[in-house]
Amino acid sequence: MSQIVSWAELFPREFEEKLKACPVVYLPLGLCEPHGLISAFGLDTFKAEFICQETARRTGGIVAPTMPYHIHENGPSARWLEDQVGALNPRLTSVPSNVFFQLYIYLLRTFYNAGFRTAVVVSGHGGAHVADLEWISFQFEHLTGMQVMYTTDFALAGGKYPGDHAGKYEISTFLYLRPDLVDATRTVLDDGKRFALDPSSLEATTEYGEEILNACIASLAERVQLLAASRGAAEDSQFLSFQTTEQFWDQIVQSDHRFASLQPREGQLPVSRGYRYKNSEFIKLR
Ligand SMILES: [Zn+2]
Structure with a gap:
């Protein structure tokens, strides 16, 4: 069987063969967000795509087109952005939780209607929304019978490779995947120009990145x-x-589930008045 695993690149006959052999679909989720001035914005997207593609080559299954827009800037992320990027424009490809959740349900619907029995969602972007999406995935599984597993590379890498944001972990993975998208000088700037870069990024190596990603693929497979x-x-x-999908969405909106990405973390410092994401601290599903 061909080593092409991308849904978009498959002919109908190849799709059917692959679906029959292994009715599993992978969805890579990413985002453009700051990873320091030394890194390209799309780090999270590249990680997720690579893990999905390599795992599918090993286990079978089909990789759906990547979703490169994600949740950021609302709930706990509002204050995080103030702390990490301050006055700089973070150039985010983010949408609010309510928009993302509803679209996510429709993405799962496309997988279900295409005949898949298992959906494996791998996000390269972590945050408070992870718990929300795990819960929604579970509800969708309950509704349809299609298994839905939501995970992140951080969870797949496990305790052996502690995750971070734009630190040793993440920059190592990017050095391995796309060395052309990491500035070789790798300076960690101060005076508000760190742009969310973690100082531990100075310890990043290609070899460590390869180890992390191999661990993710082995664990996912x-x-x-x-x-x-x-x-x-x-x-x-x-x-x-x-x-039926709209009725399901209505149930999600009306549920009394506490969505972690809709409000700040307990004890988190409020966003300063006048900061651009002040209004994103508390949002509602509707
Ligand atoms: Zn990242």
Whole structure:
């Protein structure tokens, strides 16, 4: 079978063969956000794509087109941005939680309607929204019977490789994946120009990045094999209508679940008055 695993690159016959052999879909999630002045914005996206592609090559399954817009700037991230980038423009590709959640449900719907029995979502971007998306994934699984696993590279790397934001961990992974997108001088600036770079990034190495990503792929492959074994064959007749999806979304909005990305963390310092993300501290699902 061909080593092409991207949905967008598959012919219908190849898609059917792959779906039949392993009805698992991977969704890479990323974002453009600051990782210091020494790094390109899309670090998170590249990590997620690589892990999904390499795991699919090992275990089978199909990689859906990447989603490069994600949740940032609301809830706990509002204050984080003030602390990490201050007055600089973070040039984010973010959307609010309510918009992302609803789109996420519709992305899962496309996977379900295409016949997949398991959806594996790998995000290169962490934050308070992880718990929210895990919960929504669980609800969708309950609704449809399609397994939905939401994870991050940080969770996959486990305790052996402690995660960070633009520190030794993340910059190492980027040095391995795209050395052309990391500035070789790697200076950590002060005076408000750190642009979310962690000083531990000075210890980043290509070898460490390779180790981290290999660990992520090994861990994901193992989990996917277990998940796939517990689910039946691809199902052509499964179909979720817009109407049922909207009813499901209404249930999410009306639930009394506490969404972590809709408000600051407990004990977190409030965003300063006048800061551009002050109004993003508390948002509502609607
Ligand atoms: Zn990152």
